[in-house]
Every structure is written in C-alpha cells, then in structure tokens.
Amino acid sequence: MRDQQAGAGPSERRLSTKEAAEVLGVKPETVYAYVSRGQLSSRRSPSGRGSTFAAEEVESLARRNRRESTANQTAGGELSVRTRITLIEEDRYYFRGVDAAELAARHSYEEIAEWLWTGRMRAGVTFTAPEASVAVARRAVDALPEHAGPTDRLRVAAIAAATADPLRFDLSEEAVLGTARTLIPTIVDALPPVLGARGDDGPLAHRLWTRLSGRQPDETSLRILDTALGLLADHDLAASTLAVRVAASARAHAYAAVSAGLGVIEGPLHGAASGLAHRMLLEVLDQGDAAPVVADELRAGRRVPGLGHRLYSGEDPRARVLFGLLEELPSAAPALAAARHVVETTARHAPLHANVDLALAVLTASSGMPSTAGETIFAVARTAGWIAHAMEEYGESPLRMRPSGLYVGPKPPQPLPGQPEQPGRGDPARLPETRT
Template identity: 80%
Template sequence: MRDQEPGPAHPERRLSTKEAAELLGVKPETVYAYVSRGQLSSRRVPNGRGSTFDAKEVEALAWRNRRESGGGPASGAELSVRTRVTFIDKDRYYYRGVDATELATRHSYEEVAEWLWTGRMRPKVTFTAPEASVEAARRAVDALPEHTGPADRLRVAAIAAAAADPLRYDLSEGSVLGTARTLIPTLVAALPPKHRTHRDGGALAQRLWGRLSWRPAAEAPLHVLDTALGLLVDHDLAASTLAVRVAASARAHAYAAVSAGLGVIEGPLHGAASGLAHRLVQEVLDQGSAAPVIAEELRAGRRIPGLGHRLYPGEDPRARVLFALLEEVPEAAPALAAARDIVATTARYSPLHANVDLALAVLTASCGMEATAGETVFAVARTAGWIAHALEEYGERPLRMRPSGHYVGPKPPQPLPE
C-alpha cells in the first residue's frame, strides 16, 4: 500500500551531513551512499568542505524508510525511485495522476499507453509494425519448440526485432517512442494465430484475441480484454519494472530493457500467477465446488492463487473492474461463479480478496483460452509500462541503480585455497 508523502518542510532549509545522518538514523557514510544511489541530492558547501542536503528530501526519505521497515529505524535497505508514471493508493491507482480504472474502461489500450508515455491523449491511435520487424520475429519464434511458454516466445521476438532495427541504440525520446509503437504490435504478430485464416487488423486487443482464443471475438469479451490490457499497463515498481529500470540505467536499448522485464515475469509470483489461477478455476468448474479443491491445495501446503495483494488491503481495483465487465459476458457466468466460490470458501480461514490474476483467469477460462493466455496478456500490456519507466530512467544519471552489497562471508584476508 502506498501512503501520501509527508507535508513539505521549509523549502530553503538545508541540513549538514551530521544532521541528515541523525535524522535518517544512519552513519554519515550512508548519507553519501543515498546520494550515489540517486535517493538524495547534495550541494557542496561554498568555500568549504562537506555538503548540505535539502531537509524536505531527507525527511521524506526518513519517513519512507520507517514505513517500509514497519516503523523501525531507517535501514536504507529499500531502493526508492522517483517516478511520474504510476501512484498506488490504498484502494486505487493512477496513471500520471488520472484514475487508471476509469482511463482503462473508457479508452483503448493504445490510448492508455500513449497517455502513459507522453501525458497526452491520442484518440483512436493504432500501433503498426514494419514488415521486416514482424518477419524477423516470426521466423525466430517459429523455430522454438512447440511447448515454449509465452514469455520465452515474446522475449525471442523482442530480440529478433532488435536485431532488425539498426536505430535501436538511439535512446532519444522520439526514437524510443517509435520503438515502443512498433515493438508491441510486433510481439503480438509474432505469436502463432489460433486460426489459419486469421488476418491482422484493427485494435491491438483484436489482434491479440486471434492469438489467444479459437472463438470469434465478440464485442463484450473483446472489450474485457482491451480493458485488461489497459489496467495492466503499469503498477509502479513491480519486480519486472525494476529490472527494466536497472537495464535502462546501464543504457541498454529499449528492446533489451523489455527483454529484462520479460525474464522476470516468468516467476509464479508475478506474470505467471494468472496461469495458476486459471487452473484453479478450471478445477473448481470440473469438481462443481471450490471446497474440495481448496482443501486439497491447503493439504499440499500451497497458497491459493488469485487471492490477496500486498499493496491493497481490500479487493484489487483491477479485479473489481474486470469482474463487473465479465458480468456482461454470458459465457463467463460459470467461471465467474467459480471465482466467487473460491473467494467465499477461503474467506472462512483467511480474509483475502480477489486480485487481478483471478479476474484474468475468469476471462481466459471462459473464452476458450489456454492457461498461459493470462501471462501473454500481462506481458504484452506491461511492455508499454516498461517503456514508460525506461524513458524516465534514460533521463536519470547513468548506472545509479547500484545498491551496496552487505557482505556476510568470511572475514578477509583469507589464505589462498590449497
């Protein structure tokens, strides 16, 4: 959960290194470590030694450290990154200050992405990819084994598209935005279509649907998919987004930064979580009740997928929006009932609410999609957010994403090994 920042200090108040260290509860050397990591800014004392620090910055950092450590002394263990992309509150989140759920339900995925990148709305914008990029990505993806997962396919497609782009090392804002507008449709086009007769065209959600489902794209479920893409565009500094910013800090090009994010989302606690929720929903549908399925999960010592989120004490706002839209999809009724049964059954032992993975599972399980479809939706959607964070990081000091290791090995010097 993200709280509001504390009130501003006097704008002209400056602190000495000693004062800053005392306020933060750290050694003076650690204060300069914060500066090297980009968490504090400093100003040299005129005609003297040492530096001064903005009191507002120091107090905000001390407050964040106390919050992240549960109220204890500031440890500096958490990396704090200034961003203008997404703000998460206790029961909602915002893209550049605008309610993300309202934005995603009223605008297409492409329009949401443009807002995130530029802070401007481009009505009815569509993304298209150059044929050379699509052809290179398709050839690379087609060479993979049939059982290859979606994150691997998308990562290979991104690498192939990068190799086909001689301008990939241009990190100017215009060039990176051009990359984003062509990379995302390239990723979708590189995935094998479910129908041999499928033809690409229209909004990105419609093109992606043909890669996920054997069924025709009806209006209501297609709107759910488009909204899901918009809702998943970004979610602050999730693990994959942090990996993207680390890559961008080292000035890796946009394709490589996206590849870093794709590598992280394969974990079952991140992008792949929706696949576990899909299988759970499907099993409840097969069994006719959540009770025996939940009992078996708990007996095996497994956490129930699709429930709870560390940033929201209540229901995930993304899940709330998708569940409401799925109410308008008749074929989703059985899976929706199964999801509610899961939440109600688990509420007897743990008051956990549905998260976006469970909502994605209802969509994928009810629309003829495979269990991995949610991971594909997540990865394609989040690519736009990764680009937004990469753009921010390109404007920061290079290599600032360099936390200090806390060495706990044998005390040196040790004798050479025999």
C-alpha cells in the same frame, strides 16, 4: 580558483569544472552531462579555457542530488525510486495522477500507453509494426520448440526485432517513442495465430485475441480484453519493472530493457500467477465444488491462487473492473460462479479479496484460451509501463540503480582453496618442533 566575472555581483561566485565536480561528488565529464541535460548552465571562463558554473546553482543541484539519494535509500530494507508514472494508495491506483481504472474503462490500451509515455491523450491512436520487423521476429519465434512458453516467444520476438533496428541505441525521447509504438505490435504479430483464427489487422486487442483463442470474438469480449490490457499497463515498481529500470539505468536500449522485464515476469509469483488461477478454476468447474480444490491447495502448503494482494488491503481495483465487465459476457457465467465460490470458501478462514489474476483467469478460462494466455496478456500489457519507466530512467543519472552489498562472508584474507595456511593468514602459524 573561484572567480567572479567582471561586473558580477558578490553573490555570483563562479566555479571551475574541477571545483563543480568536487562539490557534486562526480567526475568532471559528468558535470558536462548535467549541462547537456539542462540541469546546469555554463559560461566560458575569462581565460577562454574551460567553463565556469554559478556556485549557487551547483550547490543547489548538489543538495537536490543528496535528497534524491536519501529518498532512494532503504527504509526497512526496501528500495524507493522517485517516479511520476504510477501511484498506488488507499486501494486505488493512478496513471500520471488520473484514476487508472477509469482510464481503462474509457480509453483503449494504445491510448493509455501514450498517456503513460507522454502525459498526452492521443484519441484513436493504433499501433502498427513494420513488415520487416515482424518478419524477422516471426522467423525467430517459429524456430522455437513447440513446448516454448508464451514469455519465451515474446522475449525472442523482442530480441529479434532489436536486431532489425539499427537505430535501437538512440535513447532520445522521440527515438524511444518510435520504438515503443512498433515493438508492442511486433511482439503480438510475431506470435503464431491459433489454428483457424484470423486477425492481422485492426486494434491490438483483436490481433492478440487471434493468438490466444480459436473462437470468433464478439464486441464485448474484445472490449474486455482491451480493458484488461489497459488495467495491467503498469503497477508501480513491480519486480519486472524494477529490472527494466536497472537495465535502463545502465543505458540498455528499449528492446533490451523490455527483455529484462520479460525475464522476471515468468515467475509464478508475478506474470504467471493467473495461469495457476486458471487451472484452479477449471478444477472447480470439473468437481462442481470449490471446497475440495481449496483444501488441496492449502494441504499442499500453497496459497490459494488469485486471492489477496500486498498493495491492497481491500479489493483490487483491477479485479473489480474486470469482474463487472465479465458479468456482461454470458459465456463467463460458469467461471464467474466458480471464482465467487473460491472467494467465499476461503473467506471462512481468511478475509482475502479476489485480485486481478483471478479475474484474468475467468476471462481466459471462459474464452477458450489456454492457461498460459493470462501470462501473455500480462506481458503484452505491461510492456507499455516498462517502456514508460525506461524512458523516465533515461532522464536520470546513469548507473544510479547500484545498491551496495552487505558482505557477511568469511573475513579476508583467506588462504587459496586447497592451499596450506601461510603465516599471517588465519590462525597463527605453527612452528616446527625442534629437539634439543
């Protein structure tokens, strides 16, 4: 029964837990989950049994939930998810409302990660990993076969690090932040350094460089790598980020959510795209001409790697920043010229701009890195954004990322495979012929 507390005005209707659950369309235990998250307030019932809730507050929450549900429905078949992390519009993108390209130009990757996670700028922050966590991750990575790819190593390192963290199931904000600040340096430090390279100390970009190149980096090279990490830290709901949010919606811990992202990023249309551009640039440099290389890509029915982006009609702002910095690197001049030639050659037929994969390919190809290096940089960078999205999803209703399937298969009930049809199933059963 709806009740009114003694002394309460007529507008202060109270609902029982069962009634509140019916208005919200949830189970009674979910009503208390709303209370624990601060979305509802409760008051002990006069009888001392159970709680009551302000009807106006419950109905307001129900309306808000319906609006969010509508926002999450598809418009043209695309899932829409409310987020405060990244906005992409008019060929620019923003991290929590701040121009992301400017952030990357002025702040380190670690500082940008903190901004994504907390909305606060922690100047000079650096990430370090516990020795025990790194040791477990390194043993797991070292056990992989030599042909294991970079994402294989990062994924195994993340899973191994999870086993060393007994508190991984604590999804409170402070606990997840602690995980985030140690997981990223752990997966970097777990990667085997290139023979002759040194660097288990210092900023994350320096430690990552020693896992990608045997060359001694100069200050400019490290600044470009650090900026690339910052630029790639997040990019709204890319396929891998959506996978992370689905995992977080099911309340998978941060290590598992990151592992979900790493599983998706390996595709050639996502994190591995820069590797295709890297190999293309090497071929252009080898032939001294982009035209035959572009022609071969098109003849094979493939898109030219590193060109165009579905979210930017003009120039990819990430590519613009990286190309500007690469101009300062003398060793990048040949690869830069090759990239420009690819863009110019393709522009004769399609007005496509260079994207961040092509800029990343220039960096890796001119720094003595393998073609898979761009995938590693991309994955390490994006881990910051994945964790930001996981943290945001932990604050939402659990299991909300559950679309309904549109079944288009055979109409049931169908007979069991290999069994004769029974009367009442499928076509009308034939009666045996009788002779009279």
